[in-house]
Amino acid sequence: MPPYPTGxxxxxxxxxxxxxxxxxxxxxxxxxILPADTVLEVGIGSAYIIWNLSPCKLxxxxxxxxxxxxxxxxxxxxxxxxxxADGLKKYFSLVIFNPPYLPTSPEERGDxxxxxxxxxxxxxxxxxxxxCTRILNVLNDSGRVVMLISSLQDFSSCEEIFSKTGFNYTVxxxxxxxxxxELRVYKLxxxxxxxx
Amino acid sequence: xxxxxxxxxxxxxxxxxxxxxxxEENDVEILTGALICHAxxxxxxxDEGIPNLLPQNTTS
Numbered sequence: 001m002p003p004y005p006t007g008x009x010x011x012x013x014x015x016x017x018x019x020x021x022x023x024x025x026x027x028x029x030x031x032x033i034l035p036a037d038t039v040l041e042v043g044i045g046s047a048y049i050i051w052n053l054s055p056c057k058l059x060x061x062x063x064x065x066x067x068x069x070x071x072x073x074x075x076x077x078x079x080x081x082x083x084x085a086d087g088l089k090k091y092f093s094l095v096i097f098n099p100p101y102l103p104t105s106p107e108e109r110g111d112x113x114x115x116x117x118x119x120x121x122x123x124x125x126x127x128x129x130x131x132c133t134r135i136l137n138v139l140n141d142s143g144r145v146v147m148l149i150s151s152l153q154d155f156s157s158c159e160e161i162f163s164k165t166g167f168n169y170t171v172x173x174x175x176x177x178x179x180x181x182e183l184r185v186y187k188l189x190x191x192x193x194x195x196x
Numbered sequence: 197x198x199x200x201x202x203x204x205x206x207x208x209x210x211x212x213x214x215x216x217x218x219x220e221e222n223d224v225e226i227l228t229g230a231l232i233c234h235a236x237x238x239x240x241x242x243d244e245g246i247p248n249l250l251p252q253n254t255t256s
Contacts, residue, residue: 060201060204064250069246070244070246073244073245073246078197078198078201079197079246080197080201080205080246080247080249081246081247081248081249081250082208082248082249082250083208083250083251086208086249087205087206087207087208087240087247087249088204088205088206089203089204089205089206089211091204137211
Protein backbone atom coordinates (compact mmCIF):
# COMPACT_ATOMS: atom_id res chain seq x y z
CA MET A 1 0.00 0.00 0.00
CA PRO A 2 1.32 3.49 -0.80
CA PRO A 3 2.30 5.76 2.09
CA TYR A 4 -0.38 7.74 3.88
CA PRO A 5 -0.31 11.47 3.27
CA THR A 6 0.24 13.62 6.30
CA GLY A 7 -1.88 16.53 5.06
CA UNK A 8 -5.63 16.53 4.55
CA UNK A 9 -5.71 18.21 1.14
CA UNK A 10 -6.78 15.74 -1.55
CA UNK A 11 -4.60 15.38 -4.65
CA UNK A 12 -6.81 14.80 -7.72
CA UNK A 13 -3.85 13.31 -9.57
CA UNK A 14 -3.93 10.44 -7.09
CA UNK A 15 -7.52 9.50 -7.98
CA UNK A 16 -8.75 7.52 -11.00
CA UNK A 17 -10.66 9.83 -13.38
CA UNK A 18 -13.92 8.65 -15.00
CA UNK A 19 -13.41 6.84 -18.33
CA UNK A 20 -15.28 4.46 -20.66
CA UNK A 21 -15.37 1.75 -18.00
CA UNK A 22 -16.85 4.17 -15.48
CA UNK A 23 -19.55 5.34 -17.91
CA UNK A 24 -20.48 1.77 -18.86
CA UNK A 25 -20.75 0.67 -15.22
CA UNK A 26 -22.85 3.72 -14.34
CA UNK A 27 -25.28 2.93 -17.16
CA UNK A 28 -25.62 -0.67 -15.99
CA UNK A 29 -26.01 0.37 -12.35
CA UNK A 30 -28.78 2.82 -13.22
CA UNK A 31 -30.56 0.11 -15.22
CA UNK A 32 -30.44 -2.14 -12.17
CA ILE A 33 -31.15 0.28 -9.32
CA LEU A 34 -34.54 0.48 -7.57
CA PRO A 35 -35.75 3.32 -5.34
CA ALA A 36 -35.78 0.99 -2.30
CA ASP A 37 -32.16 -0.10 -2.82
CA THR A 38 -29.44 0.33 -0.22
CA VAL A 39 -26.40 0.81 -2.44
CA LEU A 40 -22.72 0.33 -1.72
CA GLU A 41 -20.00 1.23 -4.17
CA VAL A 42 -16.68 -0.41 -3.32
CA GLY A 43 -13.73 1.76 -4.34
CA ILE A 44 -15.47 4.94 -5.44
CA GLY A 45 -12.41 6.70 -6.92
CA SER A 46 -13.63 10.01 -8.35
CA ALA A 47 -17.16 9.34 -6.95
CA TYR A 48 -18.53 9.87 -10.49
CA ILE A 49 -20.78 6.78 -10.35
CA ILE A 50 -22.24 7.32 -6.88
CA TRP A 51 -22.78 11.01 -7.66
CA ASN A 52 -24.74 10.18 -10.83
CA LEU A 53 -26.78 7.28 -9.48
CA SER A 54 -30.57 7.35 -9.75
CA PRO A 55 -32.33 8.04 -6.44
CA CYS A 56 -32.29 5.21 -3.89
CA LYS A 57 -32.81 4.71 -0.15
CA LEU A 58 -29.12 5.00 0.71
CA UNK A 59 -25.92 5.30 -1.32
CA UNK A 60 -22.61 4.77 0.45
CA UNK A 61 -19.08 4.46 -0.88
CA UNK A 62 -15.84 3.01 0.41
CA UNK A 63 -12.29 3.70 -0.66
CA UNK A 64 -8.93 2.91 0.84
CA UNK A 65 -7.39 5.89 -0.96
CA UNK A 66 -7.39 8.94 1.36
CA UNK A 67 -7.45 11.37 -1.58
CA UNK A 68 -10.57 9.70 -3.03
CA UNK A 69 -12.23 9.72 0.40
CA UNK A 70 -11.56 13.43 0.91
CA UNK A 71 -12.77 14.30 -2.60
CA UNK A 72 -15.96 12.29 -2.12
CA UNK A 73 -16.62 13.93 1.22
CA UNK A 74 -16.32 17.43 -0.25
CA UNK A 75 -19.03 16.40 -2.76
CA UNK A 76 -21.35 15.34 0.05
CA UNK A 77 -21.04 11.61 -0.69
CA UNK A 78 -21.35 9.15 2.23
CA UNK A 79 -17.83 7.77 2.42
CA UNK A 80 -16.10 5.26 4.70
CA UNK A 81 -12.38 4.58 4.48
CA UNK A 82 -12.07 0.82 4.60
CA UNK A 83 -10.69 -2.07 2.55
CA UNK A 84 -13.45 -3.41 0.24
CA ALA A 85 -16.45 -3.49 2.64
CA ASP A 86 -14.63 -4.69 5.75
CA GLY A 87 -16.07 -2.13 8.21
CA LEU A 88 -19.70 -2.62 7.10
CA LYS A 89 -22.58 -4.86 8.18
CA LYS A 90 -24.89 -7.01 6.06
CA TYR A 91 -27.17 -4.26 4.85
CA PHE A 92 -26.84 -3.72 1.10
CA SER A 93 -29.20 -4.75 -1.70
CA LEU A 94 -27.01 -3.49 -4.55
CA VAL A 95 -23.21 -3.41 -4.64
CA ILE A 96 -21.27 -1.70 -7.43
CA PHE A 97 -17.60 -2.48 -8.11
CA ASN A 98 -15.12 -1.38 -10.77
CA PRO A 99 -12.06 -3.39 -9.74
CA PRO A 100 -8.47 -2.40 -10.41
CA TYR A 101 -7.72 -4.62 -13.39
CA LEU A 102 -4.41 -3.90 -15.04
CA PRO A 103 -2.20 -6.98 -14.78
CA THR A 104 0.70 -5.74 -12.63
CA SER A 105 3.82 -7.64 -11.61
CA PRO A 106 5.40 -7.00 -8.19
CA GLU A 107 8.32 -5.18 -9.91
CA GLU A 108 5.90 -2.79 -11.62
CA ARG A 109 4.14 -1.94 -8.39
CA GLY A 110 4.46 1.75 -7.56
CA ASP A 111 4.24 3.80 -4.40
CA UNK A 112 1.39 5.88 -5.67
CA UNK A 113 -2.36 5.80 -4.94
CA UNK A 114 -3.35 6.08 -8.61
CA UNK A 115 -1.22 3.07 -9.56
CA UNK A 116 -2.70 1.23 -6.59
CA UNK A 117 -6.17 1.98 -7.99
CA UNK A 118 -5.23 0.22 -11.24
CA UNK A 119 -3.21 -2.69 -9.84
CA UNK A 120 -4.95 -5.99 -10.49
CA UNK A 121 -2.08 -8.21 -9.40
CA UNK A 122 -0.09 -10.47 -11.76
CA UNK A 123 -3.15 -11.77 -13.68
CA UNK A 124 -5.46 -8.75 -13.21
CA UNK A 125 -7.90 -10.83 -11.15
CA UNK A 126 -6.66 -10.50 -7.56
CA UNK A 127 -9.14 -7.76 -6.59
CA UNK A 128 -12.01 -9.68 -8.26
CA UNK A 129 -11.24 -12.74 -6.17
CA UNK A 130 -10.83 -10.75 -2.95
CA UNK A 131 -14.06 -8.83 -3.58
CA CYS A 132 -16.14 -11.94 -4.33
CA THR A 133 -14.90 -13.66 -1.18
CA ARG A 134 -15.51 -10.70 1.13
CA ILE A 135 -18.64 -9.02 -0.25
CA LEU A 136 -20.99 -11.81 0.87
CA ASN A 137 -20.66 -10.40 4.41
CA VAL A 138 -22.46 -7.19 3.46
CA LEU A 139 -24.82 -8.29 0.66
CA ASN A 140 -28.47 -8.99 1.52
CA ASP A 141 -29.74 -12.49 0.77
CA SER A 142 -31.55 -11.21 -2.33
CA GLY A 143 -28.85 -8.61 -3.12
CA ARG A 144 -27.23 -8.03 -6.49
CA VAL A 145 -23.74 -7.01 -7.54
CA VAL A 146 -22.88 -5.16 -10.75
CA MET A 147 -19.19 -5.43 -11.59
CA LEU A 148 -17.06 -4.29 -14.51
CA ILE A 149 -14.72 -6.86 -16.05
CA SER A 150 -12.26 -6.30 -18.92
CA SER A 151 -11.09 -8.84 -21.48
CA LEU A 152 -7.59 -8.13 -20.05
CA GLN A 153 -8.69 -10.08 -16.97
CA ASP A 154 -9.93 -13.06 -19.04
CA PHE A 155 -13.71 -13.47 -18.87
CA SER A 156 -13.84 -17.23 -18.37
CA SER A 157 -11.35 -17.12 -15.48
CA CYS A 158 -13.42 -14.40 -13.82
CA GLU A 159 -16.60 -16.44 -14.33
CA GLU A 160 -14.85 -19.34 -12.62
CA ILE A 161 -14.15 -17.06 -9.64
CA PHE A 162 -17.84 -16.02 -9.50
CA SER A 163 -19.01 -19.64 -9.47
CA LYS A 164 -16.39 -20.81 -7.00
CA THR A 165 -17.19 -18.02 -4.52
CA GLY A 166 -20.95 -18.74 -4.58
CA PHE A 167 -22.47 -16.46 -7.22
CA ASN A 168 -24.71 -16.87 -10.25
CA TYR A 169 -23.78 -14.45 -13.03
CA THR A 170 -25.12 -12.89 -16.22
CA VAL A 171 -23.68 -10.27 -18.58
CA UNK A 172 -25.94 -7.20 -18.54
CA UNK A 173 -23.96 -4.73 -20.68
CA UNK A 174 -20.91 -4.74 -22.92
CA UNK A 175 -18.72 -2.39 -24.94
CA UNK A 176 -15.88 -2.88 -27.42
CA UNK A 177 -12.98 -0.47 -27.22
CA UNK A 178 -11.08 0.79 -30.29
CA UNK A 179 -7.96 -1.13 -29.31
CA UNK A 180 -9.86 -4.44 -29.21
CA UNK A 181 -10.35 -4.58 -25.45
CA GLU A 182 -13.85 -5.62 -24.46
CA LEU A 183 -15.59 -4.39 -21.33
CA ARG A 184 -18.47 -6.29 -19.74
CA VAL A 185 -20.73 -5.58 -16.80
CA TYR A 186 -21.62 -8.73 -14.89
CA LYS A 187 -24.57 -9.00 -12.55
CA LEU A 188 -24.02 -11.43 -9.68
CA UNK A 189 -26.53 -12.90 -7.26
CA UNK A 190 -26.07 -15.43 -4.45
CA UNK A 191 -26.22 -18.99 -5.72
CA UNK A 192 -27.92 -20.32 -2.61
CA UNK A 193 -29.89 -18.08 -0.37
CA UNK A 194 -29.30 -19.14 3.21
CA UNK A 195 -32.48 -20.56 4.73
CA UNK A 196 -32.49 -21.66 8.35
CA UNK B 197 -20.29 11.01 8.54
CA UNK B 198 -24.01 11.13 9.16
CA UNK B 199 -24.96 9.87 12.61
CA UNK B 200 -27.36 7.22 11.30
CA UNK B 201 -24.55 5.46 9.41
CA UNK B 202 -23.24 4.25 12.76
CA UNK B 203 -25.87 1.47 12.67
CA UNK B 204 -24.29 -0.18 9.62
CA UNK B 205 -20.64 0.08 10.66
CA UNK B 206 -18.69 -2.66 12.40
CA UNK B 207 -15.13 -3.44 13.40
CA UNK B 208 -13.27 -4.39 10.20
CA UNK B 209 -11.32 -7.05 12.09
CA UNK B 210 -13.79 -8.85 14.43
CA UNK B 211 -17.06 -7.55 12.83
CA UNK B 212 -18.35 -6.59 16.27
CA UNK B 213 -20.31 -3.46 17.15
CA UNK B 214 -18.56 -0.12 17.66
CA UNK B 215 -19.19 2.54 20.26
CA UNK B 216 -19.54 6.00 18.74
CA UNK B 217 -17.88 8.89 20.58
CA UNK B 218 -18.54 12.33 19.10
CA UNK B 219 -16.05 15.16 19.61
CA GLU B 220 -17.37 17.65 17.06
CA GLU B 221 -20.66 17.67 15.15
CA ASN B 222 -22.53 20.15 12.94
CA ASP B 223 -26.13 20.18 11.61
CA VAL B 224 -25.28 17.65 8.94
CA GLU B 225 -22.79 15.18 10.32
CA ILE B 226 -20.16 14.10 12.81
CA LEU B 227 -16.88 15.84 11.96
CA THR B 228 -14.50 14.47 14.56
CA GLY B 229 -14.83 11.52 16.87
CA ALA B 230 -14.03 7.89 17.33
CA LEU B 231 -15.47 4.44 16.80
CA ILE B 232 -14.32 2.10 19.53
CA CYS B 233 -14.19 -1.70 19.32
CA HIS B 234 -14.10 -2.89 22.92
CA ALA B 235 -13.53 -6.52 21.90
CA UNK B 236 -10.30 -5.62 20.04
CA UNK B 237 -9.42 -2.62 22.27
CA UNK B 238 -8.99 -0.53 19.14
CA UNK B 239 -10.12 3.03 18.40
CA UNK B 240 -10.94 3.96 14.82
CA UNK B 241 -10.81 7.73 14.24
CA UNK B 242 -13.35 9.96 12.53
CA ASP B 243 -11.50 12.94 11.02
CA GLU B 244 -12.76 15.62 8.64
CA GLY B 245 -16.11 13.82 8.65
CA ILE B 246 -14.62 10.56 7.38
CA PRO B 247 -14.56 7.39 9.51
CA ASN B 248 -11.34 5.44 9.08
CA LEU B 249 -12.09 1.74 9.43
CA LEU B 250 -8.74 0.49 8.21
CA PRO B 251 -6.89 -1.85 10.57
CA GLN B 252 -5.11 0.61 12.81
CA ASN B 253 -1.69 -1.04 12.86
CA THR B 254 -1.17 -0.16 9.18
CA THR B 255 -2.16 3.48 9.36
CA SER B 256 -0.59 6.49 10.91
